[in-house]
Amino acid sequence: MTSPDLITTPVEERFLxxxxxxxxxxxxxxxxxxxxxxxxxxxxxxxxxxxxxPSGVRLVFRTRATTVELDALRTKMAYRGAPPRPDGVYDLHVDGRLTGRAGVSDGNVLLVDMATGSAETLPGPVGTVRFAGLPDGVKDIEIWLPHNEVTELVALRTDAPVEPSPDRGRRVWLHHGSSISHGSDAASPSTTWPALAAARGGVELVNLGLSGSALLDPFTARALRDTPADLISVKIGINLVNHDVMRLRAFVPAVHGFLDTVREGHPDTPLLVVSPILCPIHEDTPGPSAPDFSELGEGRLRFRAAGDPAERAAGKLTLKVVREELARIVSRRAADDPNLHHLDGLGLYGEADFAELPLPDALHPAPATHHLIADRFADRAFAEGGPFAARREP
Incomplete structure (x- = not known):
């Protein structure tokens, strides 16, 4: 229940x-x-x-407050004929430590009919997420917003004044990828693999992982170009295959064009191109991916590859083809771009990992796999000798 004596602070861009x-x-x-x-x-x-x-988006402020309330209007996705999906999670970090989790039960529902592709929005009220019993004293608060629910922020209330947290001078890591980078099937917003890797690397994350939408779109490249960043990574491949959007002839120049655009705004920034993690259904079989409704009534949606392996001869993309071409593209460009680097996605999640930690729906990693990918990315990118390693002062 909302306390009437709390201080209301407008939610403004300076807190996000x-x-x-x-x-x-x-x-x-x-x-x-x-x-x-x-x-x-x-x-x-x-x-x-x-x-x-808002994957990777967090509300950040400094306060002595021991109680924090946030009013939000969420829009949650649901599938017609399937059990309700879990509610989105808000992760509370106090001075960098995860100290609480909560959710909002009210809000809108986007009801999707997977058989017809139609969708309708069922309106609902604003809900409140509440964290109480926080330690006394001045502290930095981060509330990571649900990575899998559209979230409109309405009001922030606390039992002490708030102010923007000071800039800690950390490097900004700008990352783009597919639903795997967006955080599909992660347990919470601060445990998506990019969020976990950012914590390991001691950097500020800007996550442009866009579920189903990592398609080498020029407007996304321009967004990367125009966003201030100290480190940039782009994870390319799975959406191109599972949407079946282009053939090999278009893929190679599209990658070059995407990287050219990013380089217009970040000519010398460390830029890491990451190829796809293992996804057995599309290693040798082109897309598109097709939903398998056989277990939808039990709340499980799986995917299958609907393409024909014989179509590879006509230039249809598979993940193996994408990996080979990305390695070639980066190798050629790196001769003139020493800050361009390549990371094979099989080093983040490969065949041995699939045997131990299979993809539950045949496309997306489970929560434990997000931790695995994050650790391996951090070991390869942020560790000494990696493309994102912190430079030592002379």
Whole structure:
């Protein structure tokens, strides 16, 4: 229950990190992970939902408060005929440590009919997430917003004044990828693999992992180009295959064009190109991916490859082809770009890992696998000798 004596502070952009743009709404603010110009260039429902799901976005402030309340209007996805999906999670970090988790039970529901592709929004009320019993004294608070629910922030209430947390001078890591980077099937927003890797690397994360939407779109490249960053990574491949959007002839110049655009704004920034992790259904079989509804009534949705392996001869993409071409592209470009690097996704999750930690729906990693990928990425990227290693002062 809301306490009447709490101080209300407007939710403003200065308290938000990880968003590229903040839209002011009739109720409050809506964080976006793509700017308005990019959103206007692609009126696609999947992209609109993905970029408005605030993966990596957190509310950050300094306070002595021991009670924090946040009013939010969520939009949660549900599948017609399937059991309800778990509620989104808010992770509370106090002085860098995860100290609490909570959720919002009210809000809108986007009801999707997987058989027809239709969707309707069932409206609901604003809900409240509450954290109480926090330690006394001045502290830095981070509330990581649900990575898998569109979240409109309405009001922040505390039992002591708040102010923006000071800049700690940490490097900014800008990452782009697919639903795996977005955080699909992770346990919570601060335990997606990019969030975990950022914590290991001691960097500030800006996560442009866009579920179903890592398609080498020029507007995404321009968003990366125009976003301040000290480190950049792009994970390319799985969405190109499972959407069956292009052939090999288009893929190679599209990758070059994407990287060219990023380099326009970040000519010397360490740039890491990451190829796909293992996904057995698409290693040798082209897309598209097709849903398997046989277990939907039990709350399980799986995927299968609907392409024909024989179509590889006509230039259809598979993950093995994508990995080979990305390695070639980076090798050629690195001759003139010493800050461009390549990371084979099989080093993050490969055949032996699949045997121990299979992909539950045949596409997305389970929570434990997010931890595995994060640790391996940090070991390869942030450790001494890696492309993102901190430079030592002379």
């Amino acid at each position: 990190r990880g968003a590229l743009e903040v839209e002011r709404t009739a109720r409050g603010v809506l964080p976006h992970r793509l700017p308005a110009r990019a959103r206007a260039q692609c009126p696609d429902g999947q992209l609109a939902m993905a970029e408005a799901q």
